[in-house]
Amino acid sequence: MQQPDWSTEVDGTQFRGHPIALEVFEGPLDLLLHLVQKDRIEIWEISISRITNQYLEYLRTLEALNVEIAGEFLVMAATLMRIKSRQLLPRPSIAGLEEDAPVMTREELIDRLLQFRRYKEAAARLRKLEEERRRRIPRGWTPELPKGHRYPLREANLVDLIHHLREVLDRETEEPPRHEVHVEEIRLEDRMKRILEKVEGRETPIGFRDLLERPWWRLEWIVTFLAILELMREGRVVVLQEEPFGDLWLQPGPSDPGSNGGKPALGEAAPAPHESASHPPVPDADRVEETLLGRGEADGS
Amino acid sequence: MTPETKRILEAVLFAATGPQTTEQISLAIPDRPLDELEEILSDLRAEYEREERGWRLEEVAGGWLLTSDPALYAYVERFLEGRRRSRLSRAAMETLAVVAYRQPITRGELEEMRGVDCGAVLHTLLEREMITVRGRSDALGRPLIYGTTGRFLEHFGLPSLDALPKLEEFESLWDTDAVRTEVEEEAQRRFPEIVSVSEAEEQPPGDASPADRED
Numbered sequence: 001m002q003q004p005d006w007s008t009e010v011d012g013t014q015f016r017g018h019p020i021a022l023e024v025f026e027g028p029l030d031l032l033l034h035l036v037q038k039d040r041i042e043i044w045e046i047s048i049s050r051i052t053n054q055y056l057e058y059l060r061t062l063e064a065l066n067v068e069i070a071g072e073f074l075v076m077a078a079t080l081m082r083i084k085s086r087q088l089l090p091r092p093s094i095a096g097l098e099e100d101a102p103v104m105t106r107e108e109l110i111d112r113l114l115q116f117r118r119y120k121e122a123a124a125r126l127r128k129l130e131e132e133r134r135r136r137i138p139r140g141w142t143p144e145l146p147k148g149h150r151y152p153l154r155e156a157n158l159v160d161l162i163h164h165l166r167e168v169l170d171r172e173t174e175e176p177p178r179h180e181v182h183v184e185e186i187r188l189e190d191r192m193k194r195i196l197e198k199v200e201g202r203e204t205p206i207g208f209r210d211l212l213e214r215p216w217w218r219l220e221w222i223v224t225f226l227a228i229l230e231l232m233r234e235g236r237v238v239v240l241q242e243e244p245f246g247d248l249w250l251q252p253g254p255s256d257p258g259s260n261g262g263k264p265a266l267g268e269a270a271p272a273p274h275e276s277a278s279h280p281p282v283p284d285a286d287r288v289e290e291t292l293l294g295r296g297e298a299d300g301s
Numbered sequence: 302m303t304p305e306t307k308r309i310l311e312a313v314l315f316a317a318t319g320p321q322t323t324e325q326i327s328l329a330i331p332d333r334p335l336d337e338l339e340e341i342l343s344d345l346r347a348e349y350e351r352e353e354r355g356w357r358l359e360e361v362a363g364g365w366l367l368t369s370d371p372a373l374y375a376y377v378e379r380f381l382e383g384r385r386r387s388r389l390s391r392a393a394m395e396t397l398a399v400v401a402y403r404q405p406i407t408r409g410e411l412e413e414m415r416g417v418d419c420g421a422v423l424h425t426l427l428e429r430e431m432i433t434v435r436g437r438s439d440a441l442g443r444p445l446i447y448g449t450t451g452r453f454l455e456h457f458g459l460p461s462l463d464a465l466p467k468l469e470e471f472e473s474l475w476d477t478d479a480v481r482t483e484v485e486e487e488a489q490r491r492f493p494e495i496v497s498v499s500e501a502e503e504q505p506p507g508d509a510s511p512a513d514r515e516d
Contacts, residue, residue: 026391026392026395026415026417027415027416027417028416028417029415029416029417030416030417070417070418072416072417072418076416112414112416115414116414116415116416118468119395119398119399119402119414119415120395120398121468122398122399122401122402122466122468123391123394123395123397123398125466126394126397126398126401126457126466127394129457129458129459129466130388130389130394130456130457132371132458133386133456133457133458134385134386134388135371135374136357136359136368136369136370136371136374136458137368137369137374137377137381137386138319138359138366138367138368138369138455139314139315139317139318139366139367139368140317140318140319141386
C-alpha cells in the first residue's frame with residue numbers, strides 16, 4: 001500500500017512517522033495488541049525488543065504531535081524496557097533485586113495480552129448481538145429523539161394568548177414577598193448580670209431553662225451558655241448536672257459577693273443544704289466539672 | 302389448553318413494558334399454575350413464528366417480551382425516521398464484556414485487565430443500567446463490586462447469563478494466575494524436593510503449560 005507523505009512540521013522537528021489515528025487505542029494493551037497484529041504474528045511469538053521499539057516510536061510520535069500521553073502508556077513503556085533489559089542482563093546479577101521488586105515477565109505480558117484480546121473478542125461478539133437486537137423493536141419502547149431533533153411547534157390561538165396574558169398579569173399584581181430582618185443584639189455582660197440576679201438569693205438551684213427569657217431565640221441560648229461558662233470561670237456560679245447530657249442546675253458560687261460565704265469552692269464536695277423534694281439530688285461537684293469540661297456538651301443544645 | 306387463558310396472556314403481553322417474568326404475568330390470572338402459563342407462552346411464541354406474524358414473542362432477561370419481527374426491520378426503520386435503539390460506545394462495550402464474563406468484579410480488577418482507567422466508563426454503564434453495584438469485596442478497602450443487570454440481558458437479547466456466547470477457544474487460559482498457582486502447589490506437594498516450579502526447564506514459547514518461567 002502506497003503511503004501518502006505524512007511528514008509534518010511540528011515544533012520545528014520534522015516528523016516522518018507511521019500514520020496514527022489518535023484516540024483509537026483503549027489503553028496500552030490495546031496499542032500493543034495492534035502492534036502485534038500489524039506484524040501478523042501470534043501473541044506468544046512477540047519479540048520484546050521489537051515491540052518495545054515500536055511502542056516507543058508510537059509514544060514519540062504522539063509527543064512530536066504535542067499530544068498529552070496518558071500515564072498508563074508511560075507505565076507500560078517502562079515495563080517493556082524493564083523486561084527488555086532483564087533479557088539482556090545475565091540472570092544471576094538481578095536475582096536479588098527481583099525478590100523485593102516483582103516485575104512483569106514476558107510470559108505475564110503475553111498472558112495479559114491474550115486475556116485482553118479475549119475480552120476484545122467478547123466485546124465484538126456482544127456488538128454483533130447488539131446489532132441483531134436493535135432490529136427488534138420491543139413493545140413499550142420509547143424512541144430516543146435523534147440529534148438535532150426539535151419538538152414541533154404548535155400554532156397558538158386567541159384563547160392561548162388570553163390565557164397567557166392572564167397568567168402574566170396575575171403574576172405582576174401579586175405583592176412581592178417581603179421579609180425584614182431585625183438584628184437584635186444580646187450582650188454577654190447583660191446576660192451574666194441577669195443570670196446572677198436570678199441565681200442569687202435562691203434556696204434551690206435554678207435550671208438552665210429557667211434562665212432563658214426568650215427560649216425560642218437560639219442566640220439567647222448560646223449567649224446564656226457562654227455567660228454561664230464565664231461565671232463559672234470567675235467562680236461566681238457553680239453548675240451541677242445529674243448525668244451526662246442532663247439538665248444544668250446553677251447555684252451561687254463561692255466568690256459571689258451576694259452569697260452567704262458558706263458555699264464550697266469548686267472541686268470540693270457539693271453542699272447538700274438545699275435538700276428538697278422539688279429539685280434533683282446534688283451530684284458531686286468534681287464529677288460535674290469533669291462531665292462539663294470533658295464532654296463540652298450543653299443542655300439541650 | 303384453554304383459548305381463554307391464551308387471550309388473557311396476549312393482552313397482558315401487549316400491555317407490558319419490558320420483559321415480564323411468568324410470575325409477573327401470572328398476576329393477571331393467579332389461579333393458574335405457573336408451568337401451565339409457561340407452556341401457553343411457549344405455544345404463543347411458536348404460533349407467532351409459524352403463522353408469520355409481524356411480531357415475535359421473545360424470551361429475554363428471564364421474561365417474555367413482544368417485539369417486532371427483526372426480519373421486517375427495514376420497514377420499521379423507515380417508519381421510525383432515524384429514531385434508533387442506542388448503541389454502546391467501544392470503550393463501554395469492551396468494559397462491559399469484562400464485567401459480563403468476570404462478574405462480580407471490582408473497578409481495580411477491571412482496570413488491571415483493561416490497562417486503563419475505567420471510572421468514566423463505569424459511570425456511563427451504571428447510568429445506562431447495564432451494570433449495578435452488587436456489594437463490596439472483602440479485599441483491602443472493601444471496594445465496590447459490579448455485575449450486569451436485567452437490562453444488560455435485554456440490550457443483547459439474552460434470556461440469561463448462561464446464554465452469553467462461550468469463549469471456548471480461550472478456556473484453557475481462562476485464569477492463568479490461578480492455574481499457575483494451582484500447578485505450583487500441586488508440584489510442590491508431589492515433588493517437595495523441587496523448591497519452585499520457576500526453576501524448571503525453559504519451555505518453548507507457545508507452549509500452553511502455565512508453569513511459571515523466568516526469562
